[in-house]
Amino acid sequence: MLWGMVELLASAQTGVRLLSLRGTSDLQRADRLLRRIWGTRPGDDPPLGVDVMCALAHTGGYVGGAFLEGELVAVSVGFLASGRTLHSHVAGVAPEAQGRGVGLALKEHQRAWAAERGLDAISWTFDPLVRRNAYFNLSRLGATVVEYLPDFYGPMSDGINDGDVSDRLFVTWPVTPAPGPVPVPEPEALAAAAPILEETGAVRDGEGAPSLRCATPPDVERLREDDPGAARHWRAALGGALGGALADGYRITGFTRSGWYLLARGGKA
Numbered sequence: 001m002l003w004g005m006v007e008l009l010a011s012a013q014t015g016v017r018l019l020s021l022r023g024t025s026d027l028q029r030a031d032r033l034l035r036r037i038w039g040t041r042p043g044d045d046p047p048l049g050v051d052v053m054c055a056l057a058h059t060g061g062y063v064g065g066a067f068l069e070g071e072l073v074a075v076s077v078g079f080l081a082s083g084r085t086l087h088s089h090v091a092g093v094a095p096e097a098q099g100r101g102v103g104l105a106l107k108e109h110q111r112a113w114a115a116e117r118g119l120d121a122i123s124w125t126f127d128p129l130v131r132r133n134a135y136f137n138l139s140r141l142g143a144t145v146v147e148y149l150p151d152f153y154g155p156m157s158d159g160i161n162d163g164d165v166s167d168r169l170f171v172t173w174p175v176t177p178a179p180g181p182v183p184v185p186e187p188e189a190l191a192a193a194a195p196i197l198e199e200t201g202a203v204r205d206g207e208g209a210p211s212l213r214c215a216t217p218p219d220v221e222r223l224r225e226d227d228p229g230a231a232r233h234w235r236a237a238l239g240g241a242l243g244g245a246l247a248d249g250y251r252i253t254g255f256t257r258s259g260w261y262l263l264a265r266g267g268k269a
Contacts, residue, residue, distance in 0.1 A: 015068060015069075016066050016067070016068060016100075016101065016102055016105045016106075017066070017067040017068075018064065018065070018066055018067075018105060018106060018109040019064070019065050019067065020057075020062075020063060020064055020065075020113070021053070021057065021063045021064065021065045021075070022057045022058075022063070024050070024054065026065065026072075027050050027053045027054055027057065027063070028050055029065075029072050030050075030053060030063070030065060030072065030075045030077075031046060031048075031049065031050045031053070033072055033073070033074075033075055033092070033094060034046060034047040034048060034075055034090065034092055035047070036094070037092040037093070037094060037095075038092065038158040038159060038160055039158055039159015039160055040158050040159065041157075041158075041159065044157050044158060045157070045158075047090050047092070047158065048077055048089070048090045053077055056077060056078075056079055060080060061077070061078060061079045061080065062076070062077065062078040062079070062086055062088070062110060062113055062114075063075075063076075063077050064076045064077075064106060064109055064110060064113070065106075066093075066097075066102050066105060066106045066109075068097055068100070068102070073093065073094045073096070073097035073102055074091075074092065074093040074094065074097060074102045074103065074106050075090070075091070075092055076088055076090065076091040076092075076106050076107075076110055077089055077090045077091070078110065078122070078124075080119075081123065083120070083121070084118070084119050084120040084121070085119060085120065085121045085122065085123050085172070086110070086113075086114045086117075086119050086121075086122045086123070087122075087123045087124065088110060088122055088123070088124040089124070091103075091106070091107075091124070093106075103136060104136075104140065104141075107141060108178075110122060111173070111175055111178065114175045115175050115176055119175055120174065120175055121172045121173060121174050121175055122172070122173045122175065123146075123170065123171065123172045123173070124137075124143075124170075124171060124173075125149065125152060125168035125169065125170050125171070126168060126169055126171070127166075127167070127168060127169075127220075128148070128167060128168070128169045128216070128238060128242060128261075129167075129216055129217065129220040129234060129235060129238055130216075130220055130221065131216050131217075131218065131219070131220075131259045134169075134216065134255045134259075134261070135255050135256075135257060137171055138171075138182065138252065138254060138255040139181060139182045139184070139254060139255050139256075139257075140181055141173055141179070141181075142173070142178075142179030142180055142181060142182050143171040143172065143173040143179075144171060144172050144173070145169050145170070145171050145246070145251070145252040146170045146171060146172055147169075147170050147246065148167070148168075148169060148170075148239070148242060148243035148246045148247070149167065149168045149169070149170055150165070150167050150239060150243065151165045151166050151167060152166050152167065152168040152170075153166040153168070154166060160221065163224065163228060164224060164231065164232070164235060165232075165235050165239075167235060167238070167239050167243070169252075182254050183254075184254075184256065184257070185253075185254050185256055185262055189211070189262065190213060190256060190260060190262065192211060193209070193211040193212050193213035193262060193263070194206045194207065194209035194211065194212050194213070195212070195213050195214075195215070196212050196213070196214050196241040196242075196244075196245060197214045197215050197237055197238060197241040197242070198215055199215045199259075201215075201217070201230070201233055201234055201237055203237050203240060203241055204241075206245065208265075209265075210264065210265050211262065211263065211264050211265070212245055212250060212262070212263040212264075213260045213261065213262055213263070214238070214241050214242045214245070214260065214261040214263065215259060215260055215261075216234075216238065216259045216260070216261070217230075217231075217234050217259075218259065220234060242261060242263075245263050246263075249265060249266055250263040250264065250265050250266075251263060251264060251265075251266070
C-alpha cells in the first residue's frame with residue numbers, strides 16, 4: 001500500500017516510524033501526548049478524548065502516530081468529511097521532536113492514507129497568528145486558504161488557547177498531485193505589497209492595492225504569557241486586516257519566513 005511505503009521511506013530518511021493507531025493502549029498514549037502538547041490542566045477537556053479516537057479508528061477515520069526511538073512524539077486525527085475529503089481535526093508534535101521532520105512525515109502519511117481511499121483533498125484549520133504553523137502549512141505543504149473563521153471553536157481552556165479568541169484559517173490540500181513547497185517570495189514582491197498590518201501591530205488601509213502584506217508577531221504563544229493585552233491586540237488586528245482582506249476578495253498567495261502573509265486580489269490560489 002502507498003501509505004505503507006511512506007512509513008518505510010520516513011523511517012529510512014528521518015528515523016521516524018509512522019503507524020496507524022488502533023488499540024486502546026496506543027490511543028491512551030495518544031491522549032496523554034495531546035494533553036501534554038496542549039498543556040491540558042486537571043479538570044480541563046482534552047484536545048480529543050480516547051473514546052472519540054477509538055470510535056474514529058474503528059469506523060474508518062484516520063488516527064496516526066509518529067514514533068522516534070520507540071516514543072510516541074506526534075499524533076494526527078481526522079474524519080471523513082463531505083466532498084471526498086479527510087478533515088484533519090487534531091495534529092500535534094511534542095516540543096522535543098519539533099524541527100526533525102516529524103510533522104512533514106506525518107502529513108505525508110496522512111496524504112498517502114487518503115490516496116489509498118480515493119479521497120481528493122485534506123482539510124484542516126490552524127491559528128493564523130502562529131508563524132511556524134503558517135509557514136509549514138502554506139509554504140512547506142502548499143495548502144490553500146479557503147476562509148477566515150472568527151472564533152471558530154468558541155472559548156478554549158487549554159494551556160495554549162486559554163484567554164484568547166479561537167480565530168482560524170481553514171485550508172485544503174490536494175491528495176494528488178501533492179502541491180509541494182511554495183517558492184519563497186522575492187524581496188521586491190514583499191516590498192511592493194501594501195502593508196495592512198505592520199510588524200508593530202499597527203493596522204493600515206490597503207486602499208484597493210493589487211497586492212497586500214500582513215505581519216504576524218514573532219511568537220504569539222510567548223506573547224500571550226508575557227503581555228496578554230498585546231496578544232489580544234494582535235488577534236483583533238489580524239482578524240480585521242487579514243480576515244477583512246479575504247472577505248474583500250483577496251487570496252493568500254504565500255507566507256514568508258519573516259512572518260508576512262502575502263495576498264493578491266481575485267483569481268485562483
